[in-house]
Amino acid sequence: MHGPSHLLISWFVAEAHGLDSPRDRRIVALSGLAPDIDVLAYAGAIVYYRFDKDLAFENVWQVVHHRYTHGLGFILLTGIVAFLVAGKFWMTENRRTDNPNRSAIEHASKVALLSMLVSVVHLFCDIVAGGSTWPVFPLWPLSDSGWGVSWSWTLAEWPNSAVLFGFLAATMIYAKCAGYSPMEAINYRFDRWFVTIIQKGSDSATEGQPQFQMDATSVPKPARVRMLVYSIVVLLIIAALAPLGFRLDELNLPQF
Amino acid sequence: MIKVPRLLFALSMLAMGWWVFLWPFAVSNDSDHAMLRSGCIWTLLLFFGSLIALLSYRIHNRKPSRTT
Numbered sequence A: 001m002h003g004p005s006h007l008l009i010s011w012f013v014a015e016a017h018g019l020d021s022p023r024d025r026r027i028v029a030l031s032g033l034a035p036d037i038d039v040l041a042y043a044g045a046i047v048y049y050r051f052d053k054d055l056a057f058e059n060v061w062q063v064v065h066h067r068y069t070h071g072l073g074f075i076l077l078t079g080i081v082a083f084l085v086a087g088k089f090w091m092t093e094n095r096r097t098d099n100p101n102r103s104a105i106e107h108a109s110k111v112a113l114l115s116m117l118v119s120v121v122h123l124f125c126d127i128v129a130g131g132s133t134w135p136v137f138p139l140w141p142l143s144d145s146g147w148g149v150s151w152s153w154t155l156a157e158w159p160n161s162a163v164l165f166g167f168l169a170a171t172m173i174y175a176k177c178a179g180y181s182p183m184e185a186i187n188y189r190f191d192r193w194f195v196t197i198i199q200k201g202s203d204s205a206t207e208g209q210p211q212f213q214m215d216a217t218s219v220p221k222p223a224r225v226r227m228l229v230y231s232i233v234v235l236l237i238i239a240a241l242a243p244l245g246f247r248l249d250e251l252n253l254p255q256f
Numbered sequence B: 001m002i003k004v005p006r007l008l009f010a011l012s013m014l015a016m017g018w019w020v021f022l023w024p025f026a027v028s029n030d031s032d033h034a035m036l037r038s039g040c041i042w043t044l045l046l047f048f049g050s051l052i053a054l055l056s057y058r059i060h061n062r063k064p065s066r067t068t
Helices: A003-016 A022-048 A053-064 A072-097 A104-129 A158-178 A188-200 A202-206 A221-244 B003-027 B030-060
Strands: none
Touching: A003 A022, A003 A104, A003 A158, A003 B030, A022 A053, A022 A072, A022 A104, A072 A104, A104 A158, A104 B003, A104 B030, A158 A188, A158 B030, B003 B030
């Protein structure tokens, strides 16, 4: 499954289980994405092999991907880190707000448990939708046995795209309804900006700033930003299709 | 009312644990591929369904003051 899908699913799990603090939701969301941290090994290998992607793929990516970070050991590590981070933040806030409603241990345990649960969800999603060539190693380091299924959806197949776009749509709907969104897992200010745009429209994002002087040739600032965003999207689509020679049949779109 | 989606969510998590940690090492059998596939997809649907129900409940009962 795509990285952003893991992040969004994990944030929604945290939200659904009543974590009121944005910080806690961020901890759980990043925990759900954490098993994919092994991509850093690939990035390091590309540099190590002097930008020879084939060598880096063969010697590192094929060996490490889904092996050391997609198993029991990493799930437990995620839980411990989440417990320590959530506990530390809770103690700090408790001291500041003098709100001793719940003990730090009880609160941190809930965040840690959710963090481990979303890690299991990550493993399950990678078995079902990670591609048949990438088995996971769920019992590592206790066992080095891989586990994958032949019918697993590859990243390019439509169910993966449907999940990703479904959760992106859910992000916008949730921002509209609740006033906050999974974007807070990336940056709190970005989340505020995103929610403002979703709730009030892009023109409101520039409210309070000096207004642009309109004349016959000038374009309002929000329209310029929109044009810039649309141009980037078009360029990204071209960048994705160019290696395929613009052949849509290679995108594995559903047949009707 | 919230207990039902919570229960279904817990059930989906148990099923995920089963498919990820127990099935391949305790039960796996080549003749069970069809069952494995339908089981995994139903687990995924149960997970998404209960998650949507929990989020809907959360939206309708959320505290108005909390934001980032």
